[in-house]
């Protein structure tokens with residue numbers, strides 16, 4: 028083997044080892060959370076409220092709270108995001124308005140989540156006087172998810188071959204008929220995958236709900252959208268940093284982390300599976 | 313002396329049997345045209361000589377391929393050594409996004425030749441051989457992407473010549489060019505034949521007739537007929553060849 | 563087309579149009595609200611409402627800045643001469659200091675004599691400075707109320723002290739947070755860049771199909787883990803480890819933040835860089851290999867130069883991810899608002915400061931405004947990042963179009 032070959036072997040081995048480190052990081056983090064958290068998981072943990080200064084009991088209100096927030100934010104983000112995506116991709120010609128919308132969407136996607144939290148507090152909580160509430164929190168999270176939903180819709184529409192549209196027009200269908208009957212059915216599975224991913228993203232966010240809805244300790248379930256709720260990510264933050272009795276809250280924290288990670292990963296995994304299924308189906312066609 | 317030779321070669325991609333028991337010999341300083349309908353295995357055959365097929369994971373082969381009396385697929389031989397001795401020109405001009413000069417110098421540099429005088433001399437010689445020198449000698453620093461398609465293709469030929477290969481493979485080198493650029497490439501091939509052995513894939517039968525000495529007709533992975541070009545076009549031995557060149561299929 | 567149909571189509575188009583407008587509206591609203599609340603910081607004097615600062619009539623210092631005020635009450639400034647006034651040593655007087663100067667009898671049981679006594683005291687004490695609630699200031703006040711300068715943008719950005727709740731005067735210098743943010747981000751990139759690039763290269767150039775199908779979900783999973791979980795992991799594993807490894811008093815350091823953020827920036831970097839590497843045309847790779855180049859040479863001489871702009875985008879987007887990240891850094895960098903230039907000391911980033919303090923502020927107060935001003939700074943960072951991505955993209959488009 029000459030130096031050229033040897034050099035390649037060495038460099039590629041180093042790259043391989045570094046990627047192995049990345050895999051190891053994931054395995055260590057997940058392994059650690061599972062290993063430490065599994066002991067805390069029980070039926071009681073999942074179905075009761077925390078008690079005794081959050082050293083005992085469970086996380087049921089936080090699970091319900093996160094559920095409410097996810098549903099609330101999606102009620103806002105899905106329709107608005109999908110419709111915007113359709114409008115931007117199918118309707119707008121390449122003009123300054125489209126460029127402007129694109130730029131705004133990209134900018135929104137790059138805004139840090141804490142800024143969304145701040146904005147939500149200023150607009151929904153203080154200005155519109157919703158107070159700390161599911162409504163304010165859901166809208167804030169919804170706005171955070173909006174650019175994600177728009178982008179995934181656009182991507183899905185882009186993947187629909189132009190031939191289908193032209194074929195439909197050639198048969199005398201109008202633009203809206205074409206979109207409804209031809210484009211959307213084809214794009215639907217991809218849109219769905221993206222939506223699932225955005226749910227995963229939203230359910231793990233902490234910073235946007237910090238000042239718009241999240242309650243430090245609230246062992247009952249919400250009754251209306253103007254109630255505060257506990258939420259899993261914030262609950263984990265509280266347990267990890269501000270418990271009165273750190274030693275005894277730790278197991279609760281590990282359990283909460285495990286539940287949170289499991290929820291998010293199950294959501295992501297189902298999106299992955301769905302995508303793989305779609306890809307396989309496309310290949311067969 | 314035989315320059316390149318293929319003996320009893322079979323190629324598969326997964327389950328596709330792309331070449332079936334093909335044997336062929338190439339003489340030095342000749343142009344051989346490979347013709348045949350799309351998907352018959354011309355590119356696959358061409359890429360045997362510099363082992364470019366190895367890049368495709370599903371590729372499998374048996375049989376022998378010899379270049380300069382060396383077994384190209386033997387374990388002892390180094391793949392970059394083979395590729396250095398076999399030049400290749402692709403269907404679409406594919407210059408690197410570098411300067412004209414660096415494009416031609418690339419093959420030298422990756423093979424460890426960095427001596428300034430040697431590099432400059434080789435670049436000039438290769439550009440002259442590919443009939444591009446007069447057009448670019450003042451703008452060698454310019455990006456190769458700013459050249460026209462025909463110029464880019466001649467640059468790619470110069471790039472291949474710079475490493476002084478014995479054998480040059482061309483896969484439809486003029487199919488993406490306009491008629492005038494095509495004519496220039498054909499002239500160039502005619503010139504290059506004096507120094508090199510050339511194997512050329514083409515869909516253009518007139519082109520094959522104009523510039524090649526020998527022609528091989530492939531069909532469904534089989535070598536149907538290999539003959540002097542004149543003979544093959546005027547009076548082929550095989551009826552399938554006859555059908556193909558008279559346009560009855562393919 | 564029937565009339566009903568036409569109307570229906572009009573309506574649908576209208577709905578689509580309004581939806582798309584909401585996005586732009588949101589961005590504009592965010593900007594408006596951030597600035598509306600944040601600008602407030604520069605329009606008010608930072609003293610608490612209903613409180614005044616006063617000096618003796620003999621005092622020649624016309625106005626005072628909040629930094630000077632803070633220094634006076636920290637006893638860093640002890641003589642009016644230091645502020646360009648007369649040579650009088652400064653005597654501070656707040657409600658807490660009363661007992662040292664007046665007896666209880668003098669003041670009366672409910673401080674009813676205080677205004678009068680105060681007047682006498684101010685007349686005889688040229689070096690005095692008062693910080694008192696307005697209600698204690700007599701009508702015929704013998705001293706002079708000295709105006710406090712508004713906070714300037716320079717003080718805000720380059721001020722080294724962040725004491726948002728201290729009395730009599732809070733201080734809003736965000737330099738410590740800017741340094742903290744930049745250091746943590748820089749450290750994160752230092753970690754994520756080599757590992758991210760190596761992984762992207764491994765996935766697109768070296769790994770076979772099977773390994774790639776393992777790596778892809780790994781990267782996706784890393785991207786999916788919520789930031790609190792990273793923070794929690796950092797807090798219980800990384801922080802004690804760093805503390806022990808370097809023999810520190812506290813493990814919550816810039817370093818801990820950098821590592822956690824580096825891990826979090828990895829997926830963005832890997833995905834974008836891998837896309838960029840994959841976008842290099844197959845024909846260029848083949849041309850290089852056909853000339854006898856090794857895969858490594860092809861990688862460094864053809865693939866990476868071709869993917870350059872995509873790779874820079876990857877780095878910039880990774881940086882953006884790191885700069886804006888809140889919860890994880892908040893949990894592992896320790897909450898120190900002192901200026902710190904060491905990787906082994908605690909710090910606090912801009913987003914972490916907002917998250918840590920916003921809950922304690924009152925709506926419309928100076929502190930509240932200051933945190934919004936901080937958010938504007940963060941927002942500007944992200945705008946710069948977005949713009950540079952845009953610029954790179956456009957430039958790349960130009961270059962490729964020429965080809």
Ligand SMILES: Nc1ncnc2c1ncn2[C@@H]1O[C@H](COP(=O)(O)OP(=O)(O)OP(=O)(O)O)[C@@H](O)[C@H]1O
Nearest residue numbers: 325328330349350351352353354355356357368370
């Ligand atoms: N990368 C690949 N993977 C799987 N099958 C391939 C691959 N490349 C070629 N084949 C198959 O091998 C056969 C021969 O292909 P090849 O490209 O050699 O044909 P060709 O004669 O060059 O065609 P064309 O004139 O269209 O370039 C075809 O059936 C093709 O489908």
Ligand SMILES: [Mg+2]
Nearest residue numbers: 354355356483
């Ligand atoms: Mg071919």
